Amino acid sequence: MHFLRSLVFNFATYCGSFFSTLLALPT
Structure with a gap:
C-alpha cells in the first residue's frame, strides 16, 4: 500500500x- 500511495x-x-x-506558457 505504501508503494501505491x-x-x-x-x-x-x-x-x-x-x-x-502549461499555465506559464505565453498564449
Missing part, C-alpha cells in the same frame, strides 16, 4: 508541475 503522490506532483508549465 507513493505512486499516486508522484503522479499528482507530476500533473501539478505539468499544468503549471
Whole structure:
C-alpha cells in the first residue's frame, strides 16, 4: 500500500508541475 500511495503522490506532483508549465506558457 505504501508503494501505491507513493505512486499516486508522484503522479499528482507530476500533473501539478505539468499544468503549471502549461499555465506559464505565453498564449
